[in-house]
Amino acid sequence: MLGPITRQISDHSTEKEFCFTFYCDICNGLWESVPVKGSLDNSRGCSAEAKALIWQSEHDAAYERANREAVKHFNRCPICKRFVCDDCFVILPDQDLCIECAEKRRGDDVKNFNKHLE
Amino acid sequence: MNRLSETTRKIQYHVRRARAPGISMRYRLFGFLFVLVLTLLSFVFIILLLTGTFTAGLREAEGFYSNELKRISSVAEKEYGHVSASAVGLSSSLSQSMERFLSEKGLGTADLPEAPEVLEELLDREFDRLLFSLEKTGASGVFIVLDATVNRQAESAEFSRAGLYLKNMEPNIISSAPPSVTILRGFPDIARDRGYSLHAQWDMEFMIDSPSHFFLPFEKAKEKARPLSRLYYWSGAVTLPKTSEDAMLCILPLIDSSGNVFGVCGYEVSAMLFKLKFIPDSSAYQRIFCMLAPIEDSILRVGSALFSGNYDAFGVSGDKKPLFIKNQGRLLYSYEQQNGLSLAGLHRKIRLYPEDSAFAGEHFAVSILMPQEDLGRRLALMNIRLMALCALFLLAGAAASVFIGNKYMSPIMKGLNAIGSQDIDSITRTNITEIDEIIGQIKARRAGKAPLPDDIFTDFIGRVKTLTPTEKTIFQYYIEGKSTGEILELMYISANTLKTHNNHIYAKLNVSSRNELSLYISLMEKSGRLSELK
Numbered sequence: 001m002l003g004p005i006t007r008q009i010s011d012h013s014t015e016k017e018f019c020f021t022f023y024c025d026i027c028n029g030l031w032e033s034v035p036v037k038g039s040l041d042n043s044r045g046c047s048a049e050a051k052a053l054i055w056q057s058e059h060d061a062a063y064e065r066a067n068r069e070a071v072k073h074f075n076r077c078p079i080c081k082r083f084v085c086d087d088c089f090v091i092l093p094d095q096d097l098c099i100e101c102a103e104k105r106r107g108d109d110v111k112n113f114n115k116h117l118e
Numbered sequence: 119m120n121r122l123s124e125t126t127r128k129i130q131y132h133v134r135r136a137r138a139p140g141i142s143m144r145y146r147l148f149g150f151l152f153v154l155v156l157t158l159l160s161f162v163f164i165i166l167l168l169t170g171t172f173t174a175g176l177r178e179a180e181g182f183y184s185n186e187l188k189r190i191s192s193v194a195e196k197e198y199g200h201v202s203a204s205a206v207g208l209s210s211s212l213s214q215s216m217e218r219f220l221s222e223k224g225l226g227t228a229d230l231p232e233a234p235e236v237l238e239e240l241l242d243r244e245f246d247r248l249l250f251s252l253e254k255t256g257a258s259g260v261f262i263v264l265d266a267t268v269n270r271q272a273e274s275a276e277f278s279r280a281g282l283y284l285k286n287m288e289p290n291i292i293s294s295a296p297p298s299v300t301i302l303r304g305f306p307d308i309a310r311d312r313g314y315s316l317h318a319q320w321d322m323e324f325m326i327d328s329p330s331h332f333f334l335p336f337e338k339a340k341e342k343a344r345p346l347s348r349l350y351y352w353s354g355a356v357t358l359p360k361t362s363e364d365a366m367l368c369i370l371p372l373i374d375s376s377g378n379v380f381g382v383c384g385y386e387v388s389a390m391l392f393k394l395k396f397i398p399d400s401s402a403y404q405r406i407f408c409m410l411a412p413i414e415d416s417i418l419r420v421g422s423a424l425f426s427g428n429y430d431a432f433g434v435s436g437d438k439k440p441l442f443i444k445n446q447g448r449l450l451y452s453y454e455q456q457n458g459l460s461l462a463g464l465h466r467k468i469r470l471y472p473e474d475s476a477f478a479g480e481h482f483a484v485s486i487l488m489p490q491e492d493l494g495r496r497l498a499l500m501n502i503r504l505m506a507l508c509a510l511f512l513l514a515g516a517a518a519s520v521f522i523g524n525k526y527m528s529p530i531m532k533g534l535n536a537i538g539s540q541d542i543d544s545i546t547r548t549n550i551t552e553i554d555e556i557i558g559q560i561k562a563r564r565a566g567k568a569p570l571p572d573d574i575f576t577d578f579i580g581r582v583k584t585l586t587p588t589e590k591t592i593f594q595y596y597i598e599g600k601s602t603g604e605i606l607e608l609m610y611i612s613a614n615t616l617k618t619h620n621n622h623i624y625a626k627l628n629v630s631s632r633n634e635l636s637l638y639i640s641l642m643e644k645s646g647r648l649s650e651l652k
Contacts, residue, residue, distance in 0.1 A: 075610065096588050
């Protein structure tokens with residue numbers, strides 16, 4: 001199973017539907033996946049074990065789908081590799097990166113510039 | 119060989135064109151122009167019809183006939199009236215003179231049949247009067263017929279009557295020369311004593327068995343007392359006995375003071391005199407003739423008619439059959455004989471008698487006639503000229519349609535042929551707006567498939583170089599034909615981030631949409647310059 005793209009993820013899945021929340025790695029801004037209904041409502045006469053297996057299988061599939069969907073809603077910083085929301089992502093002329101890496105790079109640039117002046 | 123193949127090619131072209139559905143422009147144009155010519159011709163035809171041009175010939179003929187008829191009939195009325203008046207005067211003077219002579223002899227007019235011995239002297243005394251009146255009147259003959267005969271014992275005494283008939287052998291209507299007189303009837307000594315010759319058909323007395331017209335006025339005078347001017351009678355044309363000459367006779371009774379009718383007198387208007395006096399104008403119609411004949415209802419009595427003009431050409435006078443007045447046309451009458459002869463013309467009654475005349479019920483008409491075929495031929499000739507002109511107009515119109523059509527079509531066909539050829543770029547302006555527009559549109563369409571000018575690509579390539587690395591990466595993915603979803607997965611950016619990059623790319627490359635961008639990429643690919651974008 002693919003690991004979550006963001007470091008934080010909440011699983012709000014129930015017996016009947018599967019729903020996940022992904023959080024921005026910087027600001028914890030969230031994105032909820034579209035709930036997917038399970039098929040256990042129709043599985044009358046199945047054993048508890050079977051039900052558990054079915055639920056688990058459907059859960060995993062829903063998670064994979066949500067994970068892939070989440071990629072479209074988060075930006076990965078090429079520097080720190082974190083997945084951040086649009087608010088925490090900066091589009092710069094030379095590179096797109098998260099705001100923390102952008103700040104850090106700006107600070108390095110100032111240091112280097114001052115060093116140059118020295 | 120070249121000429122043969124060229125000819126063959128042309129034939130094949132025309133055959134192909136003939137088999138092709140639809141009508142070619144050239145034939146369409148010719149058809150429209152020809153219809154225009156026909157329409158114009160129809161208008162001209164209608165105008166000619168409405169203005170009576172086609173019947174102008176008939177109206178001209180009617181005018182001619184009408185004028186001639188008016189002229190001749192008025193002259194005839196006048197001349198015959200003059201003769202009638204002279205005859206009345208002659209009768210009056212003769213009656214008085216003869217009565218006076220007989221009275222001197224101790225006789226009355228009623229004694230004449232019993233006194234044949236006085237007949238010669240009686241008539242001899244009136245010779246000069248007759249001669250003078252003949253000269254003055256201008257008639258062709260003058261006569262007296264007495265109700266008495268010289269030889270009462272003769273076999274034919276019942277029908278024989280004494281009298282005197284002076285005939286002018288050379289009636290002259292122009293000069294007033296003395297008549298050339300012969301004696302047709304009368305005592306021979308009367309002629310010899312005066313040096314006049316006897317007519318070839320001379321006879322001493324009149325035979326009145328066949329021409330009863332001699333004594334018609336005689337009988338009318340006995341019926342009822344009428345003035346002399348109401349008793350003159352015009353016979354139709356009669357053949358003088360033992361002659362071949364026709365003449366109309368104006369006959370009046372001789373009446374003495376006590377009302378006893380003892381004979382007749384009168385004048386003759388011969389066929390020769392009529393022919394000389396009433397000649398119709400034949401300048402326009404060669405076979406035109408004039409006829410004076412008794413008329414009853416719709417019948418002209420040709421057997422009692424006098425003629426003038428060119429009437430012998432078809433023997434109407436010889437036949438003597440009556441003419442039936444038929445089918446009054448718009449302008450002219452038609453007259454038919456039973457033998458099939460058909461004439462065209464006009465007629466008009468003339469007044470020979472006063473209204474209260476004893477013979478007022480008898481009518482005469484002057485007719486101006488000619489063979490129907492002559493009139494028809496003349497009218498046809500006039501209309502043929504008109505038809506020939508119309509045909510000429512039609513031919514000229516057809517020729518002009520062909521010429522104009524060719525002139526009009528030539529540059530159009532050149533332009534269309536050039537369009538059909540591959541070398542459309544070499545076509546200069548045809549100066550036909552529609553053709554030039556088509557050529558322009560075709561050139562523009564063809565130009566649309568051709569590579570864009572280099573300066574557009576160069577500009578685009580230059581703009582691509584202004585993209586940021588991320589934008590370039592995205593642009594490359596577009597070149598590779600990646601979809602939006604694929605790009606998001608490959609670049610690990612959100613949809614909003616991609617949207618922002620797209621806007622930047624569009625702005626920098628001066629395109630308005632993904633489609634326009636794709637078009638540029640496609641054009642550059644076709645131009646073989648796609649590698650310059652990488």
